[in-house]
Amino acid sequence: MEYTLKKSLGQHFLKDENICRQIVDALKQESFSQLLEVGPGGGALTKYLLQLPAIDFKAVELDDEKVTYLEDTYPTIKGKIIHESILEVNQPFNEQFTVVGNFPYNISSQILFRILEWKKQVPVMIGMFQKEVAERIASKSGNKEYGILSVLVQAFYEVEYLFDVPQQAFNPPPKVMSGVIKLKRREIVSEMKSERAFFVLVKAAFNQRRKMLRNPLKGMFTPEVLQEAIFTKRAEQLTVADFAALTFRMK
16 A cells, blocks of 8 residues: 655655664663654654564554554554644653654644643653754754754753754655754753743743843843843843743743
8 A cells, every 4th residue: 555745744754764773773772661653654663663562652643544554554553543633632641651753844843842741741752853953952052043942942851963864864855954853851950930931031032032132021021130231142142041040030
């Protein structure tokens, strides 16, 4: 049975076995008993994941045709596919679970926000993104790639950029390079007034990233606090800890 690609779902299927094995090898560095694959597509990675011993495995796949294809090609996957969008699915396991996937590029940032919602249950995530998105997530303060995603993810996870994936590894080849990153949940998270305050502050700060912070943040702090030296910096100059500390000064 063949399947078709759906541009609307951002589908690019991995065909390079070496890349699949590298992702699985990176997974094996971690210990886990429950695993969720996001967007298995044609099953390039799935066939390796199904072979992992003593793992409770589930896969989230929205596309009807892929669900049928996967069940026909890998019969052991029957009953393990959640036929929904990752952005709408309920948390798939009650205990801790690891997430892996070649993420659909058009929703990869939203998938990360989903992981952040589930962070108490997700100690590790290994995912493939467009290279520039992967670099942005891993980027440190002071870089022009450093932005909202970098800060929000790095507040709760340590990010490691694992390796590049060339266009030829996919069918059809995307226009851009890809990159695989690993998120590992932090044991110690910077103290913040609340996660909500932190998210609001970071998003507002990067909204006008070229300007001194006192411009985009002027509604959130008293005029006195805005006179402090930190507000003459730009958003990309602040570390995660700086943003977390600032939440306590918000109105």
